[in-house]
Amino acid sequence: MNGTPATTGPAPSPGAAGNPGGSTLSGPATLFRRVLLQGKYEALAMLRNGEQLILAIILPLLALVGLTVTPFLDGMGASRINVAVPGILALCAMSTAFTGQGIATGFDRRYGVLRFLSTTPLGRGGLIAGKALSVLVVLCLQVVVVTLVALLLGWQPPAAGWLPGLLLLVLGAGAFTALGLLVAGTVRPEATLAITNLLWILLGALGGIVIPGERLPGAAQAVVHYLPSGALGESLREAFLGGTLNGAAALVLLLWTVIAGAAAIRWFKWN
Amino acid sequence: MLRVVSGVSLTAERGQVTALLGANGAGKTTTLECAQGLQKRTGGTITLLGQDPAAAGADLRSRVGVMLQDGGLPPSARPIPLLRHVAGLYANPWPVPELVERLGIDAFSRTTVRRLSGGQKQRLALAAALIGRPEVLFLDEPSAGLDPQSRQVVFELIAELRDAGMGIILTTHLMDDAQRLADYVYIIDGGRNVAEGTVQELLQRDHGVTPGAEQVRTLVFDADPGLEFDGVLPPGAEILEVRAGSYTVTGALAPAHLAALATWWEARNIMPTAMSLQARSLEDVFLDISGKDVR
Numbered sequence: 001m002n003g004t005p006a007t008t009g010p011a012p013s014p015g016a017a018g019n020p021g022g023s024t025l026s027g028p029a030t031l032f033r034r035v036l037l038q039g040k041y042e043a044l045a046m047l048r049n050g051e052q053l054i055l056a057i058i059l060p061l062l063a064l065v066g067l068t069v070t071p072f073l074d075g076m077g078a079s080r081i082n083v084a085v086p087g088i089l090a091l092c093a094m095s096t097a098f099t100g101q102g103i104a105t106g107f108d109r110r111y112g113v114l115r116f117l118s119t120t121p122l123g124r125g126g127l128i129a130g131k132a133l134s135v136l137v138v139l140c141l142q143v144v145v146v147t148l149v150a151l152l153l154g155w156q157p158p159a160a161g162w163l164p165g166l167l168l169l170v171l172g173a174g175a176f177t178a179l180g181l182l183v184a185g186t187v188r189p190e191a192t193l194a195i196t197n198l199l200w201i202l203l204g205a206l207g208g209i210v211i212p213g214e215r216l217p218g219a220a221q222a223v224v225h226y227l228p229s230g231a232l233g234e235s236l237r238e239a240f241l242g243g244t245l246n247g248a249a250a251l252v253l254l255l256w257t258v259i260a261g262a263a264a265i266r267w268f269k270w271n
Numbered sequence: 272m273l274r275v276v277s278g279v280s281l282t283a284e285r286g287q288v289t290a291l292l293g294a295n296g297a298g299k300t301t302t303l304e305c306a307q308g309l310q311k312r313t314g315g316t317i318t319l320l321g322q323d324p325a326a327a328g329a330d331l332r333s334r335v336g337v338m339l340q341d342g343g344l345p346p347s348a349r350p351i352p353l354l355r356h357v358a359g360l361y362a363n364p365w366p367v368p369e370l371v372e373r374l375g376i377d378a379f380s381r382t383t384v385r386r387l388s389g390g391q392k393q394r395l396a397l398a399a400a401l402i403g404r405p406e407v408l409f410l411d412e413p414s415a416g417l418d419p420q421s422r423q424v425v426f427e428l429i430a431e432l433r434d435a436g437m438g439i440i441l442t443t444h445l446m447d448d449a450q451r452l453a454d455y456v457y458i459i460d461g462g463r464n465v466a467e468g469t470v471q472e473l474l475q476r477d478h479g480v481t482p483g484a485e486q487v488r489t490l491v492f493d494a495d496p497g498l499e500f501d502g503v504l505p506p507g508a509e510i511l512e513v514r515a516g517s518y519t520v521t522g523a524l525a526p527a528h529l530a531a532l533a534t535w536w537e538a539r540n541i542m543p544t545a546m547s548l549q550a551r552s553l554e555d556v557f558l559d560i561s562g563k564d565v566r
Contacts, residue, residue: 026363027334027361027363028330028333029359034359037356037359041356045347049347111343111344111346112339112341112342112344113345114343115339115343116337116344117343119332119335119337120360121361122360123332271309
């Protein structure tokens, strides 16, 4: 039409570049499909990442074996394995939702991936929903793997424990996802890496996740029930040892989700 | 169709390449990011396809393609799965294999983003921006890192999409890009647009040249310093000594000017030490307007 140089490359098909502006052509996939795709993409990315796999599967399994061959959990009124497994499931939730997801989000932010995806039909809301979905997908796989290994090691969970147990795991994943996003969205990715790994170790050891609160030092016992780690670890043990749902712990997890989520919405920096 | 107002007014039309030209830090990317809804603007109004991009929903986002300056691609991803994923977010995406072939992505389809060269990353980012068949395409520094071959491929595609009706808005600090690609140019400086027009209009700006002249030329020559040229040239052009011994003739140069100058030299037996006829470039215009200071 004007001074445009003649094209020499392979011509795109008429349906493609021939009418890229045709309004009948542009359009988003459905919200459901967008979130589902993003969840799948992020879950696969997490599962293909060696460090993430170590954090999500290997370390919890090592901790499980460690707790069943040492006397740490003796004298709790139940077998070592029965006390250990709920804590390991709680540790899995923290690994994936907080540390794994937080680190991935932090680096996505650094590389502009969050900004790019928020310009696509996915948008910011879809991106967060996709991340939450990927956390649940990976957590499901972790629960299956840990359960299978635990059953082989002699775990005997009461049937009544599963419903409250899974509900609490979802609540815990929500709280840790919100916390992970808060860290990832406010500090540099290197700091996110350090903070989420350090907290994973600290909360894992002293936060009431795998070691029950009554086995912790006095000062830790006072606060551990108000931490997301303690609330999740303690309530999961109650669920899988007695088949009960600890409403107060569920409320603590919900509060952490709401507070960390609101803080993340307020302070998250997209670039 | 698309109107960006931020202290000044920018308009980009369908079927045109609109370039925002400016030095580093002039405000090009900020302007673009406000129009893309990536940055909250503090004032003014922006209308993108009839809507405010700050409140954009998935429908509007599906009609707008964005290529960010830093790419925005996950380093561990491989090109084809990444494009397939982004394609899935749209109802009627451009078929991935077609776009991959068109932009030469098949040559590095097994390499992770982290290991791609700058030009390969740019082509992949362009593919990701185009995959939803947008009506409006934003390109932030599209030729950054491109080798000459990639640049040719990318520029041809941009021109073709423009001809097919896409509205394309790009930023660049390369005059050559704007001169080759843009139908309309806004020169941005200090967060304001300081000049606008077609490339031809900008080249002819402030030179009293009648619009429509095919090319605006500048004659430069070196000779003894301090020569007086009063009344030597016919009207329409003038001679300036820009540095001692360096002269520039600007204006609507015609053969008559060259003849008059040559006659004058012959009469005085002066031989210029260097002489050349140059097309005025957008760069000259840009430097005229935004000054020659490095900032």
